[in-house]
Amino acid sequence: MTLGEIIKGAYSLIKGMKVTIKTFFGPSVTCQYPRETLTLSPRFRGHIKLLTDKCRACGICERSCPTNCIKVEGEKREEHKYKVVTKFILDFTRCSHCGLCVENCPQGAIGFSHDYNLASLRKEDFVFDLLLEYKKRGA
Numbered sequence: 001m002t003l004g005e006i007i008k009g010a011y012s013l014i015k016g017m018k019v020t021i022k023t024f025f026g027p028s029v030t031c032q033y034p035r036e037t038l039t040l041s042p043r044f045r046g047h048i049k050l051l052t053d054k055c056r057a058c059g060i061c062e063r064s065c066p067t068n069c070i071k072v073e074g075e076k077r078e079e080h081k082y083k084v085v086t087k088f089i090l091d092f093t094r095c096s097h098c099g100l101c102v103e104n105c106p107q108g109a110i111g112f113s114h115d116y117n118l119a120s121l122r123k124e125d126f127v128f129d130l131l132l133e134y135k136k137r138g139a
Contacts, residue, residue, distance in 0.1 A: 040114055040116065044112070044114055044116065045097045045099065045112045046112055046113040046114055046115040046116055047090060047092045047095060047112075047113055047115060047118075047128065048070075048090060048095075048101060048102060048110050048111065048112060048113065048130070049110065049111060049112070049113040049130055049133065049134070050088065050109060050110055050130045050131065050133070050134040051108065051109060051110060051111045052107070052108070052109050053109075053134070054107040054108065054109045055072075055074075055085040055088065055107060055109040055110070056074070056082045056083055056084075056085070056106075056107055056109075057072050057073065057074020057075075057083040057084065057085040057086070058072075058083070058106065058107075059072050060104050060105065060106060061101035061102075061104060061105055061110060062101075064100045064101055064103075064104040065098075065100060065101050066096065066098060066100065067094045067095060067096050068094070069090060069091040069092070069093075069094035069095045070088075070089070070090055070091075070101060071087070071088075071089040071091075072085060072087070072088055072089075073085070073086050073087040073088075074086055074087075085131060086131070087129070087131060088129065088130040088131040089127065089128070089129055089130070090127070090128045090130055091126070091127050092118070092126040092127070092128060093123055093126045093127075097112075099112070110130075
């Protein structure tokens with residue numbers, strides 16, 4: 001090794017250590033997940049959820065879904081002029097987050113949730129009864 005190569009290597013090492021030391025004493029950019037959560041974008045797409053009780057069980061969301069992950073059932077009741085939803089099932093394992101169901105809903109009854117930390121080892125845990133979840137929220 002020549003003296004020029006040694007000086008070039010030492011300069012490169014010092015330059016790299018400068019970046020390392022500057023980053024080490026700088027502000028932390030890591031989010032400590034269980035204690036801290038990131039702020040989500042307003043356009044974040046989680047699984048779909050019922051926003052209001054205006055769902056008329058028309059089935060447009062079910063027909064517009066390319067993956068057939070939505071099942072809507074409803075019944076006609078005497079006190080209403082329209083169908084009332086009795087079952088709204090979402091198979092989240094098949095959902096492609098395309099948003100066609102949300103865009104095509106004529107009542108604006110469904111939208112995207114902000115749930116991002118869904119985790120399970122069982123596939124059955126990702127089949128949601130959205131009507132039941134809506135009633136649990138007390139909305």
